[in-house]
Amino acid sequence: MNSENLYESIIGLEIHLQLATASKAFAADDASFGGEPNSHVSAISLGHPGTLPRLNKKQVEFAVRLGLALGSKINLTNTFDRKNYFYTDLPKGYQITQDRLPVCTGGSLEIRVGDERRRVRIHHIHMEEDAGKSIHDLDPHFSLIDLNRAGVPLLEIVTEPDLRSGEEVDALMTAMRQLARYLGISDGNMQEGSMRCDVNVSVRKKGETALGERCEIKNVNSMRFARQAIAYETRRQIELLEKGEKIVRETLNFNPATGVTSPMRDKESAHDYRYFPDPDLPPVVLTQAFVDEIQASLPALPDALFEKFTGEFQLSEYDAELLTAEKSTALFFMDLAQNLSAVSTLSADRTDAQQPLFKAAANLVVNKILPFLQEENQALEQFPVPIVRLAEFVQLIESEKVSASIANQRLFPEMVKQPHLPPLELAQSLGLLQSADVDFLEKIVDEALAKFPEKVAEYRKGKKGLLGFFVGEVMRASKGKAEPKATNELILRKLG
Ligand code: ADP
Ligand code: MG
Numbered sequence: 334m335n336s337e338n339l340y341e342s343i344i345g346l347e348i349h350l351q352l353a354t355a356s357k358a359f360a361a362d363d364a365s366f367g368g369e370p371n372s373h374v375s376a377i378s379l380g381h382p383g384t385l386p387r388l389n390k391k392q393v394e395f396a397v398r399l400g401l402a403l404g405s406k407i408n409l410t411n412t413f414d415r416k417n418y419f420y421t422d423l424p425k426g427y428q429i430t431q432d433r434l435p436v437c438t439g440g441s442l443e444i445r446v447g448d449e450r451r452r453v454r455i456h457h458i459h460m461e462e463d464a465g466k467s468i469h470d471l472d473p474h475f476s477l478i479d480l481n482r483a484g485v486p487l488l489e490i491v492t493e494p495d496l497r498s499g500e501e502v503d504a505l506m507t508a509m510r511q512l513a514r515y516l517g518i519s520d521g522n523m524q525e526g527s528m529r530c531d532v533n534v535s536v537r538k539k540g541e542t543a544l545g546e547r548c549e550i551k552n553v554n555s556m557r558f559a560r561q562a563i564a565y566e567t568r569r570q571i572e573l574l575e576k577g578e579k580i581v582r583e584t585l586n587f588n589p590a591t592g593v594t595s596p597m598r599d600k601e602s603a604h605d606y607r608y609f610p611d612p613d614l615p616p617v618v619l620t621q622a623f624v625d626e627i628q629a630s631l632p633a634l635p636d637a638l639f640e641k642f643t644g645e646f647q648l649s650e651y652d653a654e655l656l657t658a659e660k661s662t663a664l665f666f667m668d669l670a671q672n673l674s675a676v677s678t679l680s681a682d683r684t685d686a687q688q689p690l691f692k693a694a695a696n697l698v699v700n701k702i703l704p705f706l707q708e709e710n711q712a713l714e715q716f717p718v719p720i721v722r723l724a725e726f727v728q729l730i731e732s733e734k735v736s737a738s739i740a741n742q743r744l745f746p747e748m749v750k751q752p753h754l755p756p757l758e759l760a761q762s763l764g765l766l767q768s769a770d771v772d773f774l775e776k777i778v779d780e781a782l783a784k785f786p787e788k789v790a791e792y793r794k795g796k797k798g799l800l801g802f803f804v805g806e807v808m809r810a811s812k813g814k815a816e817p818k819a820t821n822e823l824i825l826r827k828l829g
Contacts, residue, residue, distance in 0.1 A: 336575050340536045342567045343544060344502055345456075345494035348509060349487050350519045351463065351527040352395050358462040358486035359386030359429065359614075366525050370479040378484040380424030386613055388413075392486040393617060395518040396436045396460050397627050399488060402512055402634055403455055405440030407624050413460075413614040416606045422465035422478055430489075432608045435459035436617070442512070443636055444504040445654075453505050454493040461487050482526075488518075494533065494544060499560030506530065506556060511635050515660045529554045534566045536574065545570075546580040550587050550594055562587035566594050638663045646670065646691040655699050661713045662698070665720075669694050672724035693727045693737075701745050717752040726756040734767055735760050736813040767816040771823070774807070774815055778823050781806040792828055800824065 357364045360377035377384045400407050414432040437458040444451055465483035469476050490509065496502050510521030510528055521528045535547035548566060553559045565587075570580050585594040635657050642653035642663075657663045673690045702716060702723075718726075726748065729735045734757070735744060747759050760766050768774065781803055782789055792799040803824050807815050 337568065337571055339538055340567070340571050340574075341497055341539050342563060343494050343535045343537060343547070344496035344498075344563065345533040345547075346490075346492045346496065346502065346505065347531040347533070348490040348492070348506070349463075349529050349531075350399075350490065350509070350513055350521065352392055352486040352488060353517070353519050353527075354389055354391040354395070354486055356389055356391075357484040358389050358392055358460070360484055362484065364485045366527070368481050370477075370481060373481040374483070378424070378480060380426070386429060386611075388614060388617065389486060392460055393436065393619070394627060395486075395516075396458060396488055397619070397624055398516045398518055398631065399490070399513070400437030400440065400458055401624070401628050401631060402516055403437075403440035403442055403458075405437035405455060405458060407437055407619065408434060409619045409621065409624070410434065410616050411436045411460075411619075412616045413611040414608045415611045416461075416608055418606060420464070420467075421476070422467045422480070422483065424465070424480065424483060428462060428464065429611055429614070430461035431459035433610075434616075442505065442508055444501060444508055445650075446498075446500050446504050451495075451501070453495045453501075456491040456493050458488055458490050461489055463487050494535070494547075499563040502532065502559050502563065503556045506559070508635070511658065515632055515635055517632075523554055523556070526554060530559070532559055532562060534563055534570070535580070536567055536570045545574075546582050548580070548583050548585050548594070550585045551597060553587060555589075558587060558589050561589070561592050562594055565592055569594070632660065633663070635660075635663070638667075642666075642695075646695070647688045648691060648695050652695045652699055655703070656695060659713075662703070665713050666694070666698055668720050669698070669723055669727075672720050673727060690727060690731050693730055694724075696737075697723065697727055697745075701741060705749065718748050719752065722748065722752065722754075722756060729756055729760065733816055733818070735765050736767055736808075736817075739765050739767075739813040765814070767814050768811070771819075774811075774820055774823050777807050777810050777815060778803075778820070778827060781810060782824075782827060789828065800828075803828075 352364075354364050356362060357378060360375055362375045362378050363373040365373070377386065397407055411431060412434045413429050415427040416430045416432065417427040419426060435457045437455075439457070440455040441452045442455065444453055463482050463485040465478055465480035467476055467478055471477055492505070496505060506528070510523075513519040513521045513528070519527055523529065530553055532550040532553050533547045534550065535545040537543070537545045548570070550562050550566060553562060566585070573580060584597045586597050587594050638657045639653050642648045642656055643650055648656070655662075656666045670691055673694055674687065702713075706713060706716060726740065726744065729744075730737050730740045743763065744756060744760055744765055747763060748754075748756055751759065784806070785803075788799055788802065792803075800821070804817070804820055807820050807824065808817075
C-alpha cells in the first residue's frame with residue numbers, strides 16, 4: 334500500500350488582505366495599487382527620522398467589519414507593536430503590527446468542498462502595514478525598490494490548523510475573498526497581491542491527534558501554486574518521516590517553475606523580530622457604539638444568501654453558488670425575484686407556487702445573462718434590459734406563452750437589442766408566441782397524424798407511450814409555438 338495514504342496534511346493559513354482604503358495605514362499617502370514607482374510616498378512612508386505615524390480610522394472600521402462578519406470577538410482595546418527586521422523594502426527598519434493584543438479574536442468561516450461543509454476556525458485578525466516591493470528581474474545589475482506599497486494597510490487573518498487539503502485551502506481563500514468583496518473592504522485580487530497567504534503545513538498519520546512539526550511556505554499568491562506547494566510539501570514530509578527522519582521547522586519558498594519548496598535564506602529565516610510596543614502609537618480604544626454601528630451596517634452576507642437561495646427559493650446549490658459569488662449578482666437576482674412576485678398573478682405569500690418562477694429566473698441569470706456579460710466583457714450594472722422586462726420574460730415562459738427554448742434562443746437576443754420593449758410585444762412581432770388556438774393546432778395535429786398512419790395504428794393497439802412522439806412532432810412542425818397542454822389534449826382527443 335502507498336504510504337502516502339496513511340497520512341493526512343494539516344494546514345493553517347496566515348492570510349494577508351490589502352484594504353481598499355484611500356490612504357495608507359499611518360500616513361495620508363495614496364494607498365491605491367500601481368502608480369509611477371515611488372510616487373505614493375511621503376516622509377512618513379519613507380521612514381524619515383522624526384516623523385510620526387497616525388492611525389487611519391478606516392482601517393480599524395474595516396477590521397471590525399470583517400471581524401463581525403466572521404463572528405469574532407472585537408477587542409475594544411487593542412495595541413500596536415514593532416516587528417523589527419532589516420530589509421531594503423522596509424525603510425523604517427520595522428513593521429507596525431499587532432502582536433500582543435490584536436483587534437479581533439476567534440470566529441470562523443464555513444467552506445463547502447463537494448458535498449461537505451466545514452467550519453474553519455479563525456485564531457485572530459490583526460492590523461498591520463505592508464512593506465514595499467523589491468524588483469529583482471528588471472535590471473541586469475541592480476535590484477530596484479518601489480515603496481508605493483510601503484505602509485498600505487493590511488489585515489492578517491490567522492486560521493487554526495483546520496484545513497486538510499489544497500482543495501480546502503482553495504475553498505477558504507475563495508470564501509474569504511468573496512466575503513471581503515461583499516464587505517467592500519478589499520478587492521481580494523490575488524494577481525495584484527491584494528490577497529496572499531503563508532501556508533503552514535504538517536503531516537501526521539491518520540487517526541493521530543497530536544500535531545506534527547510544520548513548515549511555513551511564504552507568500553503564496555495564486556491558488557494553483559498553493560495546491561502545488563501543499564502537494565509537494567506533504568510528499569516531502571511523508572518521505573522524511575518514512576525514512577525515520579524528523580521534520581525541521583523551516584520557512585520555505587515555493588518555486589512555481591520547478592514545483593519545489595526550498596528553505597528561505599534571508600529576512601524571514603531569522604525568527605527574532607524583537608517585538609515591542611510601538612511607543613509612537615497609543616492603544617486603540619473603541620466604543621461599543623462604534624462596533625454596534627458597524628454591525629448594523631453589515632450587508633447580507635454570502636452564507637445567508639446561499640441559505641435563502643437554496644431554502645426559500647429552492648434553487649440548486651450549483652445555481653445558488655453562482656448567484657452568490659459576487660454581491661452584485663446576488664442583489665440583481667433578489668431584485669428580479671422581488672419583481673417576479675410583483676408581476677406574478679399569484680399572491681405574494683404563496684412562495685411554494687412561485688418556486689418554478691425562481692428556478693426559471695435563476696436559469697435566465699446563470700445561463701443567459703452572465704454568459705452574455707462575459708462575452709461582451711461587461712459588468713452586471715451595464716446590462717441593458719431593465720429588471721421589470723426580465724421579470725416579464727420569465728413570466729412569459731412560465732405561463733407557457735413562449736416555450737423556454739424559443740425564449741432563450743430567439744427572444745433573449747432580441748431583448749438585448751431592444752431592451753425597452755415589453756417581451757410580450759417582441760414575441761408577438763417575431764411570431765414566437767405559443768398558440769393554444771384550436772384552428773391553428775388542429776391543422777398541425779392532423780398533418781402530424783396523417784404523416785405516421787402506422788404509428789397511429791400502434792397507439793390505438795395500446796402503445797400509449799407514442800403520445801410523446803406525436804407531441805414532439807407537433808412541436809417541431811409548429812416551431813415550438815404549439816402550447817403543450819392544449820396540444821396534448823387535442824392529440825388525445827383525435828387518437829381516442
Ligand atoms: P507562530 O506564532 O509561530 O507564527 P502560530 O501558532 O501563530 O505560530 O501559527 C501560525 C499558523 O500556523 C496558524 O495558521 C496555525 O494554524 C498554523 N499551524 C500551527 N501549528 C501547525 C501545525 N502543526 N501544522 C500546520 N499548521 C500549523
Ligand atoms: Mg504567526
